[in-house]
Amino acid sequence: DTEVTQTPKHLVMGMTNKKSLKCEQHMGHRAMYWYKQKAKKPPELMFVYSYEKLSINESVPSRFSPECPNSSLLNLHLHALQPEDSALYLCASSPTGGYSNQPQHFGDGTRLSIL
Amino acid sequence: QKEVEQNSGPLSVPEGAIASLNCTYSDRGSQSFFWYRQYSGKSPELIMSIYSNGDKEDGRFTAQLNKASQYVSLLIRDSQPSDSATYLCAVPGGATNKLIFGTGTLLAVQP
Numbered sequence: 001d002t003e004v005t006q007t008p009k010h011l012v013m014g015m016t017n018k019k020s021l022k023c024e025q026h027m028g029h030r031a032m033y034w035y036k037q038k039a040k041k042p043p044e045l046m047f048v049y050s051y052e053k054l055s056i057n058e059s060v061p062s063r064f065s066p067e068c069p070n071s072s073l074l075n076l077h078l079h080a081l082q083p084e085d086s087a088l089y090l091c092a093s094s095p096t097g098g099y100s101n102q103p104q105h106f107g108d109g110t111r112l113s114i115l
Numbered sequence: 116q117k118e119v120e121q122n123s124g125p126l127s128v129p130e131g132a133i134a135s136l137n138c139t140y141s142d143r144g145s146q147s148f149f150w151y152r153q154y155s156g157k158s159p160e161l162i163m164s165i166y167s168n169g170d171k172e173d174g175r176f177t178a179q180l181n182k183a184s185q186y187v188s189l190l191i192r193d194s195q196p197s198d199s200a201t202y203l204c205a206v207p208g209g210a211t212n213k214l215i216f217g218t219g220t221l222l223a224v225q226p
Contacts, residue, residue, distance in 0.1 A: 031212060041218075042203055042216035042217065042218055042219055043159065043203075043214075043216060045213055045214070048212070048213065050212075056213065088156075088158070090158055090159070094212055096212075097212060098212065099207075099212065100207060100212040101146050101147035101166060101207060102147075102212070103147075103149045103161050103164050103205075104161075104212075104214055105161060106151075106158045106159050106160070106161075107158060108157070108158050109157075109158045111156075
């Protein structure tokens with residue numbers, strides 16, 4: 001069991017659907033992250049929230065919209081996705097934002113398939 | 116652009132042997148280094164963190180850091196088939212705590 005919880009574990013959606021991925025951590029961490037991972041590739045950073053403020057957007061298409069309602073929750077809203085967006089979406093957290101030597105802890109991920 | 120490099124493998128070792136995984140990094144100012152294990156279809160799991168030169172041991176795992184040569188390695192003693200996974204080396208990328216990942220090394224432990 002991980003201390004970063006992601007829901008749902010699997011999601012299949014059409015290109016016109018709107019859905020959301022959810023992430024929750026109760027470790028008191030102040031930085032949260034969204035990654036996208038394709039098969040046989042390392043995780044690719046999408047967004048970073050530090051102290052509930054968006055600090056990094058790695059030039060992610062606007063069909064992905066992040067939201068951080070509070071320090072424990074992170075959402076990723078999905079709309080009009082493309083088949084190439086099918087991937088494993090990972091949420092991670094770390095104790096502090098900004099410059100840090102601390103590792104990130106990953107949730108189990110959401111396996112997303114776009115039809 | 117900070118870089119982390121790993122041999123993609125696969126690295127095949129017999130059960131009971133020592134597996135040696137290597138990682139080099141480009142930023143001489145890097146202060147911390149992480150090894151993650153990722154089973155196929157699963158998420159990365161942190162298995163070792165190392166911050167200072169030398170060795171750090173945790174059970175069957177030993178991380179070795181050499182800042183002068185800019186490499187970090189992971190040794191797995193008494194390798195088991197359950198150790199078969201991709202091992203990702205990661206280094207924080209500075210002001211934003213962005214993790215820079217290597218491409219990962221696929222380890223296969225043969226029974």
